Amino acid sequence: MTTIGPTDSSLVPRFAGPATFARLPRLDEVPAADIVVAGVPFDSGVSYRPGARFGPAHVRESSRLLRPYHPGLGVSPFEVAQVADAGDIVANPFRIDEAVESVQAGAAALTADGARLVVVGGDHTISLPLLRAAAERHGPVALVHFDAHLDTWDTYFGAEYTHGTPFRRAVEEGILDTEALSHVGTRGPLYGPRDLEDDRRLGFGIVTAADVYRLRVDEVVDRLRARVGDRPVYLSIDIDVLDPAHAPGTGTPEAGGLTSRELLEILRGFADLDVVGGDVVEVAPAYDHAEMTGVAAAHVAYDLVSLLAMGHARRTAV
Ligand SMILES: N=C(N)NCCCC(=O)O
Numbered sequence: 001m002t003t004i005g006p007t008d009s010s011l012v013p014r015f016a017g018p019a020t021f022a023r024l025p026r027l028d029e030v031p032a033a034d035i036v037v038a039g040v041p042f043d044s045g046v047s048y049r050p051g052a053r054f055g056p057a058h059v060r061e062s063s064r065l066l067r068p069y070h071p072g073l074g075v076s077p078f079e080v081a082q083v084a085d086a087g088d089i090v091a092n093p094f095r096i097d098e099a100v101e102s103v104q105a106g107a108a109a110l111t112a113d114g115a116r117l118v119v120v121g122g123d124h125t126i127s128l129p130l131l132r133a134a135a136e137r138h139g140p141v142a143l144v145h146f147d148a149h150l151d152t153w154d155t156y157f158g159a160e161y162t163h164g165t166p167f168r169r170a171v172e173e174g175i176l177d178t179e180a181l182s183h184v185g186t187r188g189p190l191y192g193p194r195d196l197e198d199d200r201r202l203g204f205g206i207v208t209a210a211d212v213y214r215l216r217v218d219e220v221v222d223r224l225r226a227r228v229g230d231r232p233v234y235l236s237i238d239i240d241v242l243d244p245a246h247a248p249g250t251g252t253p254e255a256g257g258l259t260s261r262e263l264l265e266i267l268r269g270f271a272d273l274d275v276v277g278g279d280v281v282e283v284a285p286a287y288d289h290a291e292m293t294g295v296a297a298a299h300v301a302y303d304l305v306s307l308l309a310m311g312h313a314r315r316t317a318v
């Protein structure tokens with residue numbers, strides 16, 4: 001197939017021109033896209049440091065150095081699939097309920113023709129509407145959730161839609177396949193032992209950050225893949241899964257996290273899974289240094305796009 005690829009960095013310096021993700025064409029510059037990258041600049045659901053509303057712009061800016069061939073996965077994602085940047089889904093910063101509806105509608109519109117979606121957030125609140133849109137198309141999905149936090153808490157200050165509650169809401173709504181839910185990278189203090197009991201009751205299995213250290217990447221990948229099986233799976237990556245040394249630019253940092261190498265290698269272990277979509281959230285550039293967090297998030301999004309491109313190539317192979 002012939003695709004419209006990124007701007008050629010040997011012809012136009014990579015630091016020139018406006019930033020789209022990986023210098024890809026905008027969605028309105030291509031006839032149709034197989035994979036769409038969209039931003040959701042929304043952070044009204046945070047419980048601590050604000051600023052993830054600036055995540056999409058920062059990750060796009062930090063993605064200028066990405067190149068078109070992924071040697072780890074052996075794929076040229078922008079050749080085997082038409083990938084485009086759809087810009088941002090607009091979400092009301094003053095009305096969280098309305099924002100959640102807009103994100104769901106925006107994701108549904110971008111995937112209505114069968115395109116698969118990678119979203120750059122934004123705080124973790126947005127994964128709920130993104131999962132709703134994924135479940136509308138695929139039925140209840142498996143989930144691999146990379147995060148320092150469980151994000152299965154009930155409410156904050158009485159609010160149901162926050163960045164600490166999306167996955168409890170998703171289970172309650174029946175949009176997740178409760179046989180196939182995993183958290184990866186969990187660590188740090190909790191409010192009490194009940195947090196873990198509730199989480200288990202909702203159906204989650206946990207690979208803690210300490211497990212990743214002790215078991216190492218290959219064993220972790222085997223366990224996660226076994227839990228997902230051949231189900232459609234959604235990948236949600238809160239950048240705070242990384243140690244603050246790898247990703248300082250985030251709102252609720254916790255010590256003792258994954259390295260970016262561990263995270264990327266785990267993702268690369270998912271090459272043959274039926275990935276239906278994903279997000280990378282909680283990038284808050286005000287606390288970043290030297291684009292460390294932006295670059296890590298850009299690489300995570302590139303890996304998500306590459307996994308989706310491989311799936312697209314498999315589905316369209318004759
Ligand atoms: N970063 C995310 N998504 N959630 C963190 C919530 C932690 C807390 O407020 O206790």
Ligand SMILES: [Zn+2]
Pocket residue numbers: 147148149238240241252282
């Ligand atoms: Zn988190």
Ligand SMILES: [Zn+2]
Pocket residue numbers: 124147149151163238282
């Ligand atoms: Zn989170």
